[in-house]
Amino acid sequence: MAEAVVTEPYPALAPDQLAARHGLRVAGERPGLVEYARRIWAYRHFIVAFANARNVATLTTARLGQLWHVLTPLTNAAVYYLIFGVILGTRHNIDNFVGYLCAGIFIFGYTTQVASAGTGIISGNLNMIRALQFPRASLPLSVTLTQLNQLLAAMAVLIGIVLVTGEPITFAWLTLVPLLFLQTVFNAGLAMLLARLGSKITDLKQIIPFVLRTWLYGSGVFYSLANVMDHMPTWAATLLKLNPMLIFIELAREALxxxxxxxxxxxxxxxxxxxxxxxxxxxxxxxxxxRGEKEYGRG
Structure with a gap:
């Protein structure tokens, strides 16, 4: 008679041990920082394609289409010139106030557009986030790239304006390249910061326009900083000089x-x-x- 074979019962394992044995990982687990950066680079073609798609889709129903990306800052410049330059007289003691004003509006508009779009980029793409697996930072980065493409078109118009208003072509114009690079890095970080805050605070989209408007008035877009510094307390003048948008704008003006x-x-x-x-x-x-990668798209 054959001898019965007695087998040991399968050892009971904790869920984490069982997952480790079979190579299972937590769904939506946040990768390490280096691995996350590597994944973003691997998805660079997706970021570019998504940015281009957003750029094409914007204003497609408008009769003038993409031309509004240039007409909008020009219209703002005309309004600010009338109110601040003519009515309030801030153009006095400023050489080439038209170029001075347009440089401020175009540079400041780049950051504000990134901030506005970045605030709602997560909440506005929840279906894609829940359906597809990709590094979520691709979304705020694509917002920055979209606005950069629009700025480059607007910069051609800005250069035309400064030439028409009598400015000479100088080697200082080349400093616009590192300047826009630094501003793009700043904008990308700002977009990611606001994207996570916007996903957690749903009312942020309603608040951000007021914040940006206050930032506009404190960035010397339509007035000379030297004309107002003499009437400000020392601490306020120091804070004003630390304003990043004021710095970017003044560097653009110095170049152009x-x-x-x-x-x-x-x-x-x-x-x-x-x-x-x-x-x-x-x-x-x-x-x-x-740090919030695993939170995006969850209810």
């Missing part, structure tokens, strides 16, 4: 306009501050967004 520096800040100070702001916002925004 041949007139005297109206800001009262040295070139070295402005470039140093712009670099620090780009690094701080870019790194902090990326880290803050990465």
């Amino acid at each position: 306009l041949a007139g005297p520096n109206e800001s009262g800040m040295t070139t070295t100070y402005m470039w140093t501050t712009a670099t620090v702001w780009a690094l701080v916002m870019g790194i902090c925004g990326f880290l803050y967004f990465w």
Whole structure:
């Protein structure tokens, strides 16, 4: 008679041990920081394609279409010139006020458009987030790229404006390249920061326009900083000089306009501050967004 074979019962394992044995991982688990950056680079073609699609889809129903990306800042410039330049007289003591004003509006508009779109990029794409697996930072990065494409078209118009208003072509124009690079890094970090905040605070989209409007008035877009600094407390003047948008705008004006520096800040100070702001916002925004990776798309 054959001898019965007695087998040991399958050992009971905890769920985490069982998952480790079979190579299972938590769905939506946040990858490590280096791995996350690697995945974003692997999805660079998706980011570019999504940015281009957003750019094409914007204003497609308008009769003038993409032309509004240029007409909008020009219209704002005309309105601000009438109110602040003519009625309030801020154009006095500023050489080439038209170029001065347009440079401020175009540069400031780049950041505000990124901030506005980035705030709702997560909540506005929940269906795609829940259906597809990709690094969620691709969305705020695509917002930044979309606005950068629109800015480059607008910059061609801005250069035409400064030429028509009598500004010469100089080698200083080449500094626009590193300037826009630093502002893009700053904007990308800002977009990721606001994207996570917007996914957690649903009312942020209603608040952000008021914040951006206040930021506009404190960034010297339509007035000379030197003309108002003398009437401000020391602490307020110091804070104003640390405003990143004021720095980016003044560097753009210094590159495009041949007139005297109206800001009262040295070139070295402005470039140093712009670099620090780009690094701080870019790194902090990326880290803050990465820490919330597993939260996006969940109810």
